[in-house]
Amino acid sequence: MFNPDMIRLLAQGIWETLYMTIVSSLLSYVLGLPLGILLIVTDKNGIHPMGFLNRLLGFVVNFVRSVPFLILLIAVIPFTRFLVGTSVGSTATIVPLVLASAPFVARMVESSLKEVDHGVVEAAQSMGAGVWQVVTKVLLPEAKPSLILNAAIATTTILGYSAMSGFVGGGGLGTISINYGFYRYQSDVMLVTVLLLVVIVQVFQEIGFRIATKGDKRSR
Amino acid sequence: MSEIIQIRNLKKTFASDKSTVIALDGVDLSIEEGEIFGIIGLSGAGKSTLVRCMNYLEKPTSGSVIFDGQDLGSMNEKELRKARRSISMIFQGFHLLMQRNALQNVCFPLEIAGVPKKEAQRKAKEMLELVGIADKAQAYPAQLSGGQKQRVAIARALATDPKVLLCDEATSALDPTTTQSILSLLQQINQKLGVTIVVITHEMGVIEAICRRVAILDHSRVAECGRVEEIFVNPRSDIAKQLIYPHGKKEPVFQKGECIRIVFDGSSSFEPVVSNMVLACGTAVNILFADTKNIDGKAYGQMLLQLPEDEMAKRKIYTYLSGQNLHFKEECANV
Ligand SMILES: Nc1ncnc2c1ncn2[C@@H]1O[C@H](COP(=O)(O)OP(=O)(O)OP(=O)(O)O)[C@@H](O)[C@H]1O
Ligand SMILES: [Mg+2]
Numbered sequence: 001m002f003n004p005d006m007i008r009l010l011a012q013g014i015w016e017t018l019y020m021t022i023v024s025s026l027l028s029y030v031l032g033l034p035l036g037i038l039l040i041v042t043d044k045n046g047i048h049p050m051g052f053l054n055r056l057l058g059f060v061v062n063f064v065r066s067v068p069f070l071i072l073l074i075a076v077i078p079f080t081r082f083l084v085g086t087s088v089g090s091t092a093t094i095v096p097l098v099l100a101s102a103p104f105v106a107r108m109v110e111s112s113l114k115e116v117d118h119g120v121v122e123a124a125q126s127m128g129a130g131v132w133q134v135v136t137k138v139l140l141p142e143a144k145p146s147l148i149l150n151a152a153i154a155t156t157t158i159l160g161y162s163a164m165s166g167f168v169g170g171g172g173l174g175t176i177s178i179n180y181g182f183y184r185y186q187s188d189v190m191l192v193t194v195l196l197l198v199v200i201v202q203v204f205q206e207i208g209f210r211i212a213t214k215g216d217k218r219s220r
Numbered sequence: 221m222s223e224i225i226q227i228r229n230l231k232k233t234f235a236s237d238k239s240t241v242i243a244l245d246g247v248d249l250s251i252e253e254g255e256i257f258g259i260i261g262l263s264g265a266g267k268s269t270l271v272r273c274m275n276y277l278e279k280p281t282s283g284s285v286i287f288d289g290q291d292l293g294s295m296n297e298k299e300l301r302k303a304r305r306s307i308s309m310i311f312q313g314f315h316l317l318m319q320r321n322a323l324q325n326v327c328f329p330l331e332i333a334g335v336p337k338k339e340a341q342r343k344a345k346e347m348l349e350l351v352g353i354a355d356k357a358q359a360y361p362a363q364l365s366g367g368q369k370q371r372v373a374i375a376r377a378l379a380t381d382p383k384v385l386l387c388d389e390a391t392s393a394l395d396p397t398t399t400q401s402i403l404s405l406l407q408q409i410n411q412k413l414g415v416t417i418v419v420i421t422h423e424m425g426v427i428e429a430i431c432r433r434v435a436i437l438d439h440s441r442v443a444e445c446g447r448v449e450e451i452f453v454n455p456r457s458d459i460a461k462q463l464i465y466p467h468g469k470k471e472p473v474f475q476k477g478e479c480i481r482i483v484f485d486g487s488s489s490f491e492p493v494v495s496n497m498v499l500a501c502g503t504a505v506n507i508l509f510a511d512t513k514n515i516d517g518k519a520y521g522q523m524l525l526q527l528p529e530d531e532m533a534k535r536k537i538y539t540y541l542s543g544q545n546l547h548f549k550e551e552c553a554n555v
Contacts, residue, residue: 123315126275126308127329127380128301137331141319217360218318 006189009176014196016090017172020162021200024097025155031102035061036109037135047121048131061103069100069161073168090171093162101158108154112146113139145216152208156201163197173197223286224384224416225251225274230283232269243269244280245440253383256410256417258427258448260463261437267420270437271386274418275307276300288383305333308377312389314369316361322348322372323357329380340379347375350412351405367398374405384416385409391426403429424463428452428515436460449486452513452520465511478527478534479551480541484512484519488546494523500540503533524551 039057042050067075073096077087080095116139124138140147166174173193181190213219232244243266251257261267272278273285276292285292287303295303308329316325326344327337335343348354351371361369370390377385387406391399407430410417419431427434427448435445438459444451455461482493490512498504505525512521527534541548 117313117315119311119313119315120317122277123309123311124328124332126277126304127332128304129332130297130301133332137328138317142317144319216319217321218362 010173010192010196013171013173013176013193014200017159017162017174017197017200020090020093020097020165020170020172021155021159024094024101024158024162025151027094027098028101028105028154028158029151031098032105033109035102035106036113037139039106039110040113040139041131041135047125047134061106064099064103065107067100069096069164070167072096072100073165073170088169088171093165093170093172096165097158097161100161101154104157105154108150109147112143112150115146116142145212145218148208148212148215152205152212155204155208159197159201159204222253223250224253224288225249225418226284226286227270227274228284228286230270230273230285231281232266232273232278233281242440244273246283247437247440247442249435249442249445251384251416251418252433253416254410254414255432256407256419256430258419258421258431258434259437260421260424260427260434261459262422262463265437266440267422267437268388271309271388271418271420274384274386275304275309277309305329305380306383307386308380308382308384309386309388310370310373310377310390312392314361314366314373314393316369316372316376318361321358321360322353322364322375325361325372326376326379329376333380343379344375347379348372350378350409351375365398366394367402370394370398370402371405374402374409378409378413378415382415384418386418386420388420389422390419392421392423399426400429406430428513436463449515449518449520452515453483453485453522479508480525480527480537480548481551482523482525482541483547483549484521484523485547486515486518486520488519488544490514490517490519493519493544493546494525497537497540497544501533501536503528503530503536505537 035057039054039061040046041048042054042057044051044054046054064072076096076099080087080092083095084092086092120142121134121138124134129137162170162172163174163177166172166176166178169175173196177190177193180186181193227247227249230244230247231242234241234243247266247270259267259270269278273280274287276285280293287307290303292300292303317328320328323341323344326347327340330340330343345354345357348357351374353368353371353375356364356368356372361372364372374385385406390406391402394402403426406417406419409415419426421427431448433446434448434451436443436451436457436459438457443457443459444455451460452464455464494505494507505527507523508526509524510521512519512523527537
């Protein structure tokens with residue numbers, strides 16, 4: 001199976017998978033990070049309680065998260081076409097990936113920020129810190145190790161989703177493994193793509209873990 | 221002396237779906253500029269709530285807090301945040317930023333106040349020096365002991381040159397020796413910088429060690445308030461007695477014989493009165509009850525002595541005590 005064509009195909013698959021995963025993860029954080037911050041700040045025990053907004057955001061997040069990814073993938077095809085001009089290929093897959101992951105990322109961010117000791121927040125408030133200062137100078141920096149660790153988990157989850165999108169022509173290693181392994185019974189190709197996915201997940205997870213522990217001043 | 225904090229008829233209730241808790245029920249207090257003021261009470265008495273109302277971290281349900289002549293309740297958010305820089309706070313749990321080293325922690329309130337970085341660092345170093353841990357400037361909280369963490373917290377609280385330092389159980393997580401060192405640091409800061417200090421505690425020892433005046437909080441109200449030594453000598457409320465005699469120590473009921481009660485009200489220095497007297501008079505006495513404390517080198521409290529039967533010896537003792545400028549009175553022995 002390891003003829004030059006196949007190797008080229010696999011290299012292309014790796015590249016597409018990385019491209020989808022990384023771009024989708026970044027965009028998920030562009031949406032999910034502010035959303036997570038809003039969720040924690042507007043909580044009834046938060047630093048700026050806003051009950052209605054909090055419940056509304058919470059509902060939307062839960063709603064999107066409860067839709068199975070494959071269904072979301074198909075349901076947003078018109079929207080994807082509108083944004084990207086096509087509904088197949090790796091760039092098109094980024095749209096449903098981001099839509100599905102942003103709420104998940106928001107919950108991850110929320111739980112990381114929740115770990116910050118409320119006393120520290122209160123100390124900052126007793127020094128006259130406003131909401132913005134508490135978020136940027138206390139919550140985010142104090143939660144940094146946990147945020148990074150969760151980012152690694154989010155990225156690997158997005159990678160998993162991207163492989164799933166192979167079913168509908170999403171591109172990347174997922175599509176290769178479906179096309180060759182599932183439709184053409186070339187189980188060796190399928191095995192190789194799965195192994196490649198495993199390696200990529202391990203690498204992402206390890207990088208996240210290293211950065212998180214290295215930057216954490218609580219240990220040592 | 222002028223008053224830096226005045227609290228008038230302060231009430232605070234916490235309402236939840238099921239019940240309401242009255243945490244403060246009409247508290248009046250005034251704290252004078254430059255003093256060390258203690259607030260003591262049992263768990264749940266409302267101490268933390270009271271101290272959190274003093275900088276409006278907790279908004280009172282009614283009543284007012286006047287800080288330096290201004291009603292905190294009439295301020296908007298922005299004015300309040302500014303006022304809070306003059307009312308610093310330290311906590312039982314230190315509440316340092318774990319991802320910042322000691323120096324960066326002390327810089328934190330200055331950053332919030334918009335002080336330029338260079339200036340902030342200079343001030344922070346000066347503060348760390350003041351609290352005696354300049355050598356730990358680069359250490360992270362996880363690498364510091366409890367006492368050192370509290371010192372960083374004190375340095376951080378003083379960085380913005382506050383007028384008042386609120387200490388909520390600041391020594392409750394520390395061992396007795398460290399507690400003593402932190403208390404003397406607070407005392408030193410009070411004298412050196414003239415910062416008014418409000419000390420919240422449930423330990424009488426803390427009050428005794430550094431406070432000039434004390435308010436005893438009980439069931440959401442002030443049970444008693446006054447000079448520390450006066451309350452020690454003559455506690456009027458039940459809660460004050462309970463706090464001063466923590467193990468339910470009660471004055472014993474005597475059998476027979478003649479007794480005298482010596483009252484130490486701070487006018488004599490703390491010295492071994494009884495043993496001196498025994499040496500001078502050459503007679504033995506029986507100490508039936510004693511509760512004396514050494515506050516600032518002065519003796520406070522009282523002592524109950526059973527005198528010998530012998531009239532001569534008795535007279536000697538009276539003469540001796542009169543010469544010592546001590547208050548004493550004869551007590552009839554209760555049966
Ligand atoms: N946020 C809150 N919500 C509801 N009840 C509260 C809240 N904060 C305090 N209370 C209640 O108010 C009362 C006084 O609490 P407070 O923390 O002021 O007591 P304390 O004297 O500081 O006690 P401790 O010595 O245990 O710290 C308690 O009954 C407590 O349960
Ligand atoms: Mg308390």
